Amino acid sequence: MLPASVTVTLFFVIPVMMTFVFSFTTMSSDTGILGNRYIVTKATILDLTEHGIDAALVRQLGHKVFRFNDAGLAKIREIGLDSSLVKEIEEKLSGDEFASEKALFAALKQLINRPRSFKHRKAISKSVVNTITNQEFRTAAAFRAGLVANGIKVDDATFGQLLDLTNTSWRWTTDNYVELLASDFTFKILANTAFYVFFTLLFNVGFALVLALATFYMPSGQSKFFRAVWLIPRISPSVIYVMLWKWFTFDSGFMSYFLGSLGVEPENWLNEFPWTFVIIVNGFVGASMGMIIFASAVLAIPADVLRAAEVDGAYPMQQVRRIILPLMAWPILFITSYQTLSLLTSFEYILLLTDGGPGFFTTETWALNAYHTALSNYFGNLRYGFGATLAVVLVFFGVALSLLYLRLFDFKKLVAEPLIEN
Amino acid sequence: MEIRLEKFSKSFGPVNAIEDMDLAIGDGEMIALLGPSGCGKTTTLYAICGLHRVSAGRIWFGDREVTHLVPQERKVGVVFQSFALYPHLSTFENIAFPLQIRKESNADIERKVKDIANTLHIEELLGRRPGQLSGGQQQRVALARALVRRPDVLLMDEPLANLDAGLRLEMRSEIRRIQRESGCTSILVTHDQVEAMSMCDRIALMHKGKIQQIGTPDEMYHQPKNKFIAGFIGNPPISFADGVVEDGRFVAQGLSFELPDQIKGASVSAGQKIAIGVRPEYLQPDFATAIEGEVTFIESQGREILYDLKLGGGQIFRSIQSSEQTCKLGDQIHWGIDVNSVFFFDEQGVRL
Amino acid sequence: MDDRKTNWPLTLFLLIVSAPILIMYVWLFIDSVSEINIESIWPEKFTLRNWRFLTEEIPGHGSVWTATLNTTIFATSVVAIVVVLSSTAGYALSRLKFPFRAPFLGIVLLLHSFPSVTLIISIFLMLRMIGLYDTLVGVILVKAALELPFGIWIMKGFYDTVPWEIEMAGLQDGASRFQVWYKLVLPQIMPGVAALAIFSFMAGWSEFVLPLILAPSSDTRLLSVYLAGLIIDDYLSDFGLFKAVGLFYVVPVMIFYLFTQDKLMNIYGGGTKG
Numbered sequence A: 001m002l003p004a005s006v007t008v009t010l011f012f013v014i015p016v017m018m019t020f021v022f023s024f025t026t027m028s029s030d031t032g033i034l035g036n037r038y039i040v041t042k043a044t045i046l047d048l049t050e051h052g053i054d055a056a057l058v059r060q061l062g063h064k065v066f067r068f069n070d071a072g073l074a075k076i077r078e079i080g081l082d083s084s085l086v087k088e089i090e091e092k093l094s095g096d097e098f099a100s101e102k103a104l105f106a107a108l109k110q111l112i113n114r115p116r117s118f119k120h121r122k123a124i125s126k127s128v129v130n131t132i133t134n135q136e137f138r139t140a141a142a143f144r145a146g147l148v149a150n151g152i153k154v155d156d157a158t159f160g161q162l163l164d165l166t167n168t169s170w171r172w173t174t175d176n177y178v179e180l181l182a183s184d185f186t187f188k189i190l191a192n193t194a195f196y197v198f199f200t201l202l203f204n205v206g207f208a209l210v211l212a213l214a215t216f217y218m219p220s221g222q223s224k225f226f227r228a229v230w231l232i233p234r235i236s237p238s239v240i241y242v243m244l245w246k247w248f249t250f251d252s253g254f255m256s257y258f259l260g261s262l263g264v265e266p267e268n269w270l271n272e273f274p275w276t277f278v279i280i281v282n283g284f285v286g287a288s289m290g291m292i293i294f295a296s297a298v299l300a301i302p303a304d305v306l307r308a309a310e311v312d313g314a315y316p317m318q319q320v321r322r323i324i325l326p327l328m329a330w331p332i333l334f335i336t337s338y339q340t341l342s343l344l345t346s347f348e349y350i351l352l353l354t355d356g357g358p359g360f361f362t363t364e365t366w367a368l369n370a371y372h373t374a375l376s377n378y379f380g381n382l383r384y385g386f387g388a389t390l391a392v393v394l395v396f397f398g399v400a401l402s403l404l405y406l407r408l409f410d411f412k413k414l415v416a417e418p419l420i421e422n
Numbered sequence B: 001m002e003i004r005l006e007k008f009s010k011s012f013g014p015v016n017a018i019e020d021m022d023l024a025i026g027d028g029e030m031i032a033l034l035g036p037s038g039c040g041k042t043t044t045l046y047a048i049c050g051l052h053r054v055s056a057g058r059i060w061f062g063d064r065e066v067t068h069l070v071p072q073e074r075k076v077g078v079v080f081q082s083f084a085l086y087p088h089l090s091t092f093e094n095i096a097f098p099l100q101i102r103k104e105s106n107a108d109i110e111r112k113v114k115d116i117a118n119t120l121h122i123e124e125l126l127g128r129r130p131g132q133l134s135g136g137q138q139q140r141v142a143l144a145r146a147l148v149r150r151p152d153v154l155l156m157d158e159p160l161a162n163l164d165a166g167l168r169l170e171m172r173s174e175i176r177r178i179q180r181e182s183g184c185t186s187i188l189v190t191h192d193q194v195e196a197m198s199m200c201d202r203i204a205l206m207h208k209g210k211i212q213q214i215g216t217p218d219e220m221y222h223q224p225k226n227k228f229i230a231g232f233i234g235n236p237p238i239s240f241a242d243g244v245v246e247d248g249r250f251v252a253q254g255l256s257f258e259l260p261d262q263i264k265g266a267s268v269s270a271g272q273k274i275a276i277g278v279r280p281e282y283l284q285p286d287f288a289t290a291i292e293g294e295v296t297f298i299e300s301q302g303r304e305i306l307y308d309l310k311l312g313g314g315q316i317f318r319s320i321q322s323s324e325q326t327c328k329l330g331d332q333i334h335w336g337i338d339v340n341s342v343f344f345f346d347e348q349g350v351r352l
Numbered sequence C: 001m002d003d004r005k006t007n008w009p010l011t012l013f014l015l016i017v018s019a020p021i022l023i024m025y026v027w028l029f030i031d032s033v034s035e036i037n038i039e040s041i042w043p044e045k046f047t048l049r050n051w052r053f054l055t056e057e058i059p060g061h062g063s064v065w066t067a068t069l070n071t072t073i074f075a076t077s078v079v080a081i082v083v084v085l086s087s088t089a090g091y092a093l094s095r096l097k098f099p100f101r102a103p104f105l106g107i108v109l110l111l112h113s114f115p116s117v118t119l120i121i122s123i124f125l126m127l128r129m130i131g132l133y134d135t136l137v138g139v140i141l142v143k144a145a146l147e148l149p150f151g152i153w154i155m156k157g158f159y160d161t162v163p164w165e166i167e168m169a170g171l172q173d174g175a176s177r178f179q180v181w182y183k184l185v186l187p188q189i190m191p192g193v194a195a196l197a198i199f200s201f202m203a204g205w206s207e208f209v210l211p212l213i214l215a216p217s218s219d220t221r222l223l224s225v226y227l228a229g230l231i232i233d234d235y236l237s238d239f240g241l242f243k244a245v246g247l248f249y250v251v252p253v254m255i256f257y258l259f260t261q262d263k264l265m266n267i268y269g270g271g272t273k274g
């Protein structure tokens, strides 16, 4: 119980919330993803001069001293050097100051037990260095304290400037949402998504029904065969299934060959009719799931009821229309809403098939666009924050539609209290 | 309309459910298909209404051969054991279904449904769904649906099996009344012999895919063709004992008596193995041919008392008596059987 | 109705619409063992050259065996985690009284229908933060966690079908609640456990998006990502090779499915409503 709830929380509840959090940041592969930091780097120091910060202050910020004071010595003791070396440092260098690392290393060379490895020299240097440069501060207060500790005095106005300029990391922002509303692509993608979901759903549910009913009215050998065939796309890994479609529609693939024998020029049919194939490829997979559910729903109709319809004079089409379909209203509703949700949010098959192409945004759907924005694009800069904003919209739909199911499919009964108390 | 099955056979793959069945049912007659579970009653019924295709043989409705007709075209009313009402339709719509399928006018449908609902006393139920009906009410609705388009043939597959005892009694006469009124040729499938005897003109007794005997309930009871029928019909059931013929006598361990003349005269020869069957009412304290045994079981059924008598050879004979209890458990007693009412069967079980 | 005759127009119709699937998978096999002529779809001649990836590395893609091993580890770990956690949590949800049971059940149910791919971006970022990015452990944990709500829900459904009387009788006989679960209840739902295990294995074996995003580098790569890499890089230069690797990848899951499909169908018997 406990491990399950921890895992569910860790990888489910928290990600949902984090999606919201991230959507309010400028996080990208340029800014990195760790928290909001203040760092004075060599690049910032150049920047500072350009922004008219006092030259003396800039020099101070770039300044490094290597001080063998109590704090420094304490750190040295923790490195794990030979005790003789530590002792020698304490005796000979205590209280000394060096203006550069070079001078420090020169002094270390003079020692009898001098550190052999560069690693150790570097560790010593790190222990005694006093500077503001390249130090990470998580908060403005810590930054201020760091300045004070290094004996740098700044007034509040300059400090504010420093804060802005040294914050190389991501910021909180609502710009993502503004951009989302303002962007032309938003509408294009929304239209694509609606088109894709609607027609795939139509194909899915329609075919699932046709298959379930047709196989129901077939001799059992044939119906087993067809159901098995339609399950293949579902059980084969997506990569293979899509690869085969690519081959099928390729200009030296089966379709071109077959149509070629009818006198049609070979084409890359996938590029020619991208939407058609996006819908068919998804549809074949989706239809098999509906088929299983619908077929078992048809079988769940008491055989005598259908026998009664038959002797009452109803032919198969009449049975379907007047008896079977009305009795399958719930499974149909279930499959439709379930698949709406998964079509809205999944992008695996489109990613593999067209990757949003051919050309610019031709078959780019919302979920795929979120993935492209945040995790894979050609411009190199992965915009995590904006991607999360796109995902928020999907999360919102996901939660809303899932809640709707709960209402439709009778939550109260499912959570009935246990009978054994304790 | 007369129904005729000629050499009808049905097999499911390797299983021969029915073999070479001949059956003729007269116009307006009601016949019972009676037999133990799995003997092929439902299979026969489904072949008649067309749900099963026959493996061999022919089926006739009057002069019309229907062997290869689909069920939709046979115009047969069927009442299923589970009633098979359409769960999403109201009672009215359920009954109207066969008419709507045939695209009759709404006015006609309205009138016919009302009529049949009247006959079956279900007018108040027309607005309800099947889920809101009791078993007996569902049964009437199913019957109404089967009868509404005035079928020539009415088939009922254990229509009373799901009802409680009281309702069953009531529906028996009800169904019979309606069948008489509508005059349709009917087949009632049942494995309850009392139901078969009380409701039908004739009984066709089936066993292992074959009709063993067709006849009136009376014939079945008093002149069973074989051991199976004698054993199946009658409650409490008949008692059997095996023995051999010696010197014109039936001899078994602990039991021996002179064969009646018509048996002696018939084809029995000395040393032949035969079996006898004695119905409980022909074993009474004061009957002529004495037998001796121990009372091993007594059950009072209210008006009557049932005894089990264990003979010297270990055979159990049953007796039913309407007088007061005359003995107690463990008593050794001498009672008698009426030899002229005893059935004799040859080794194959055929009655002599 | 009880014995159907072949309805030829219907059968023909289904044959035509099913043709792409049949053709694709038949040619998957044919092309994997033949030399391909770009002009024609008919095989030229038999060859095993396409299967060279079994013994040598494909330049730039690494060894197929590393990917196979990773995929096996991935799928079996996911099964282990999902089965253990779901069968315990499902029992608790079905049978035990504990605080916040209803809300927890609500969350599980919500997540059961919730499309987990929408979380991929924040999961990616979180894994980067905690240092599990591009490790097999990380992607296993994520996949298992995403499968869990489904598993818990299914298992709860199976537990719900076990009569209370069994447990009450067990308690009367002096068994502890744990013994009752382990000795009496668990054996009753073994078909459910088997179905869930099979289902999770197939889901794990086929998983593509999670490893693509969360564990893309060559020593953590799964077969799906390996295969996708072949397609994307050498676009269509060597279809024979793709198909051979593809067949290598799909055959285990097909065979597995063939042997377990009856058990797998129990998934629909237990948990899912409708």
Ligand SMILES: Nc1ncnc2c1ncn2[C@@H]1O[C@H](COP(=O)(O)OP(=O)(O)OP(=O)(O)O)[C@@H](O)[C@H]1O
Pocket (backbone or CB within 6 Å): B012, B015, B017, B035, B036, B037, B038, B039, B040, B041, B042, B043, B044, B191
């Ligand atoms: N679809 C089928 N496939 C195979 N065998 C079948 C099928 N339907 C019936 N049978 C077999 O045919 C025989 C007759 O079955 P049928 O249903 O007619 O029995 P029944 O007399 O109606 O029995 P009950 O009183 O139990 O309803 C049985 O042995 C049964 O197992």
Ligand SMILES: [Mg+2]
Pocket (backbone or CB within 6 Å): B041, B042, B043
């Ligand atoms: Mg029957």
